[in-house]
Amino acid sequence: MSPSRLSRLGAKADELAKLSMDKQLRLAVTGLSGAGKTAFITSLVNQLLLGAENHQLPLWTLARKQGFLGAKRVPQPHLHLASFDYLGGMQALQSQPPRWPSPTDGVSELRLKLRYSPQSLIWRKLSHTATLNLDIVDYPGEWLLDLPLLNMTYQQWCEHIANNLQPARKAELAKNWQDLLLNIDIHSPADENTLADIAKAYTEYLHRCKDELGLHHIQPGRFVLPGELAGAPILAFFPLPPALLSEPSGSRKAQKSSYLGLLEQRFEYYKEHVVKQFYRQHFVKFDRQIVLVDCLSPLNSGHQSFCDMQLAINQILHSFNYGQTSLLRRLFAPKIDKLVFAASKADHVTPEQHDKLVQLLSQLIAEGKRHVKFEGISTQTMALASIKATQSGKVQINSQSFSALKGILQSDADSQKVTTVFPGEVPASLPKPEFWQQQGFEFSPFQAPQANSFEALPHIRIDQAIEFLLGDKFK
């Protein structure tokens, strides 16, 4: 064979080797709103973009062995999806005083190209460098709370909502939209404006449940986090009191153009085109996920908020339980093989409390996790802080030493006063009734740390999450 042909063949072989070494991974980051998804992705991207210069990732084997060569942002694969606003987040963290990245309410994605030296000998023989295309997707966990709707008719949903109007405060908040229902005859031809007004009142009620009562278990999830559906008529529906539906006139078949008819149609449309669509378009494509859980804020907000969060998280985990529900099985074929449960914002407690935080999270998700394990998904539960806003240390008071945190409280952003905080003890198991009477907690939000463009963001154990979620991909 001629030398030129040989060299062409050699180049082809190199190209083939390179191709086979280009790996792909779609990592989903989810959690209820405020759990810390945006902070997590901003920090993860920041850690990776700093590449080999980042010495803050000792728990990530590849980085520790100096096999991580670097990362860069490349165009995302799905052009119809919002881009995760990494630069906006970094600008906020670098401003003076620093701010946390602004909240968003839909799906967004970002692609990073990671370069590394393959860790196994066989791969290293083929090529000295390899690439992992990492797609990171941010989506609200609330959207997974709509899953049970798929098994309900409109009538059943109305009953479900009516049965869940406890406690009294919730029923009180509901009064506004329920009063509006008194003005309509559900069988008369529907007026679009009236429908929109009542749906608006229902949405306001859901927002108040979220903001004033600290509740997360809110249906339909898109009403409070509409994403691209904000203002669309598909969100102009609401539940009716079951009493109306069970009256003899209410149980007769609804005319298509009546209030009842339209509400039924929109409910069905929402199930088909919003809920199922999310599973088909997104969920099915995720390879790995991290579910962030803020255990600390609900401990502050009280018993009801805590139980609601527990319910919501376990409900979210039903989406990973695709083997047993034929409905889900039909919607998507299982793909996720690794799942991290992370108690976020661990910098709000002193380091010796981190184990307790993990234990608390483990108990909180115990029911949902059993199903996940049943599917053969490997899981890890950990406590992390995506962006560490406090310093921990000991404080001497009357010759006794106490663990404490130092940081600037969000409420002191104007004065920039540094405060020493004794955050109290995290319960290592689900809090008993007495706990809520004593309430020795102090989890006030901290100002974000001052970021700059040459150092990676300070964090706690984000490298442990990287190791578990990506570690095996660098063979």
Ligand SMILES: Nc1nc2c(ncn2[C@@H]2O[C@H](COP(=O)(O)OP(=O)(O)O)[C@@H](O)[C@H]2O)c(=O)[nH]1
């Ligand atoms: N101290 C601290 N606060 C955090 C951390 N992550 C998030 N937060 C706080 O939680 C808020 C909500 O976080 P965000 O990432 O926007 O939550 P998302 O709604 O799940 O995207 C932020 O504005 C911060 O106040 C963290 O690692 N440490």
Ligand SMILES: [Mg+2]
């Ligand atoms: Mg967010």
